[in-house]
Amino acid sequence: MNDYDFETLAVRAGQVRTAEGEQAEPIFTTSSYVFGSAKEAAERFSGEVPGNIYSRFTNPTVRTFEQRLAALEGGDSCVATASGMAAILATSLALLQSGDQVLCSRSVFGSTVKLFEGYLRKFGIDIVYLDPTAPEDWRLAATERTTMFFVETPSNPVMELADIPALATIAHGVGAILVVDNCFCTPALQRPLALGADIVVHSATKYLDGQGRCIGGAVVGDAERVGEDVLGVIRSGGPSMSPFNAWVFLKGLETLSLRMEAHSRQAMALAQWLEMQPAVHKVYYPGLSNHPQHELAKAQQSDFGGIVSFDVFDKESAWRVIDQTNLLSITANLGDTKTTITHPASTTHSRLSEAERQAAGIGDGLIRIAVGLESIRDIQADLVGGLIEG
Numbered sequence: 001m002n003d004y005d006f007e008t009l010a011v012r013a014g015q016v017r018t019a020e021g022e023q024a025e026p027i028f029t030t031s032s033y034v035f036g037s038a039k040e041a042a043e044r045f046s047g048e049v050p051g052n053i054y055s056r057f058t059n060p061t062v063r064t065f066e067q068r069l070a071a072l073e074g075g076d077s078c079v080a081t082a083s084g085m086a087a088i089l090a091t092s093l094a095l096l097q098s099g100d101q102v103l104c105s106r107s108v109f110g111s112t113v114k115l116f117e118g119y120l121r122k123f124g125i126d127i128v129y130l131d132p133t134a135p136e137d138w139r140l141a142a143t144e145r146t147t148m149f150f151v152e153t154p155s156n157p158v159m160e161l162a163d164i165p166a167l168a169t170i171a172h173g174v175g176a177i178l179v180v181d182n183c184f185c186t187p188a189l190q191r192p193l194a195l196g197a198d199i200v201v202h203s204a205t206k207y208l209d210g211q212g213r214c215i216g217g218a219v220v221g222d223a224e225r226v227g228e229d230v231l232g233v234i235r236s237g238g239p240s241m242s243p244f245n246a247w248v249f250l251k252g253l254e255t256l257s258l259r260m261e262a263h264s265r266q267a268m269a270l271a272q273w274l275e276m277q278p279a280v281h282k283v284y285y286p287g288l289s290n291h292p293q294h295e296l297a298k299a300q301q302s303d304f305g306g307i308v309s310f311d312v313f314d315k316e317s318a319w320r321v322i323d324q325t326n327l328l329s330i331t332a333n334l335g336d337t338k339t340t341i342t343h344p345a346s347t348t349h350s351r352l353s354e355a356e357r358q359a360a361g362i363g364d365g366l367i368r369i370a371v372g373l374e375s376i377r378d379i380q381a382d383l384v385g386g387l388i389e390g
């Protein structure tokens with residue numbers, strides 16, 4: 001199966017037809033499985049004979065999603081999780097131990113920082129935050145205790161890129177692994193494992209679903225770290241994916257490359273249009289040739305993705321732009337067919353101190369748009385009022 005192209009794998013990988021001959025994948029809503037005999041039950045429980053026991057461990061619909069995403073990311077194993085955060089938690093519990101140090105990008109998802117600071121630290125894990133655009137800083141910061149590098153690329157909301165091959169080389173040189181949160185690009189635009197990363201984590205909630213319906217996540221990587229260690233955490237700790245959600249994500253994957261292509265095209269058009277608006281001071285989009293990492297984006301991504309951020313004068317102007325929209329959804333979610341607009345400084349990044357926001361480049365006038373699939377003219381028309389007044 002894995003010889004097929006991406007688009008084919010997205011539609012077909014992982015499907016196992018039952019004797020009913022169904023065309024679409026069924027949803028196996030069952031918590032447990034029955035055995036033909038006491039002996040068979042004993043063999044399954046001992047692991048002597050592989051097979052289903054209980055849906056916290058394995059479920060056919062979830063397995064289809066896992067195998068399809070593994071094929072798309074080019075990983076040997078994938079473990080689905082209840083949320084993107086459960087994917088990061090399970091990866092951390094499986095692969096870190098007390099005394100380890102994590103080097104983490106300073107521009108990662110807010111809950112990732114809360115998880116690391118509030119919980120990992122409690123178990124004696126040290127976390128150091130670094131500039132994702134400066135790989136040499138990572139080499140200098142690494143110690144013999146460093147076992148994991150963690151990045152998101154592009155980052156939220158100012159679209160900074162981490163150079164995956166460069167960081168992978170540095171991580172491996174110090175005996176650490178590189179974990180990439182591939183939420184913004186998805187495997188349709190960026191395949192971190194092929195670029196040298198060891199583990200990919202996902203919030204399936206975003207583009208893998210693509211229509212804002214379900215919470216879920218996944219970890220992809222090699223058979224030992226993911227197929228055994230991460231799976232072990234999910235089995236024993238419990239944050240497994242529901243079969244219904246797995247089915248929604250499975251259907252999402254079937255249209256992933258079409259959607260990512262359309263999101264990227266729309267975002268590029270919006271970024272170019274925003275650059276021409278007098279009220280807009282700066283546009284952050286890796287597809288623009290004036291983005292400081294445009295060349296890196298071209299090298300490690302096949303397109304530039306659906307997120308565009310831009311600066312207007314101040315918080316009042318930003319709120320005015322947001323409040324006069326009628327069509328766009330004012331919400332912090334992203335990866336939806338519906339365009340969303342948010343003011344990071346007062347929502348997603350409000351818990352950071354002023355200084356931390358400054359370091360991350362998140363000013364009071366910054367607006368983030370996750371460009372959906374409505375007509376680009378309607379999206380522009382919905383923004384223009386607030387920009388003209390500004």
Ligand SMILES: *Cc1c(COP(=O)(O)O)cnc(C)c1O
Nearest residue numbers: 083084085109181183203205216
């Ligand atoms: C949303 C998000 C997460 C967390 O995923 P959930 O499904 O909300 O738990 C992690 N990383 C990134 C980059 C995200 O955008």
